[in-house]
Amino acid sequence: MIDSDNHETAIATEAKVEAKASGKGRARGLGSVYPRGNVWWIEYHVHGQRIRESAAQDGRAGTRIDAVRLLRARIKQSESGKPTGPAVEKTTLADLARMLESE
Numbered sequence: 001m002i003d004s005d006n007h008e009t010a011i012a013t014e015a016k017v018e019a020k021a022s023g024k025g026r027a028r029g030l031g032s033v034y035p036r037g038n039v040w041w042i043e044y045h046v047h048g049q050r051i052r053e054s055a056a057q058d059g060r061a062g063t064r065i066d067a068v069r070l071l072r073a074r075i076k077q078s079e080s081g082k083p084t085g086p087a088v089e090k091t092t093l094a095d096l097a098r099m100l101e102s103e
Contacts, residue, residue: 028076033067040067046078 021095031044033055040055051074056069077084 006090013091031071033064035064040064042071042074044069044071044074044078051084 031042033040033042035041038061041052042055043050043052045051051058056072057066076085
């Protein structure tokens, strides 16, 4: 059985996420979320470099809210100094070995 208070809180939280995604109450310069066909994309900047990536995961296009969550996660990673972006997630052990050899 679903707790109605938690469910209402979740709905309110999703509404806040949607309001931020629509540009209402969102600070300038934090990136953007936009549709491209049936897939939502995010765009943000790290060290002056523009990064665009699809918010699609596990073979599904996802929703705008999924894209906003991904954008927030990327911005949070960037602000904490962690390597950020789709290329970082796709780095393999072989890639790391090549990087180590080149150093």
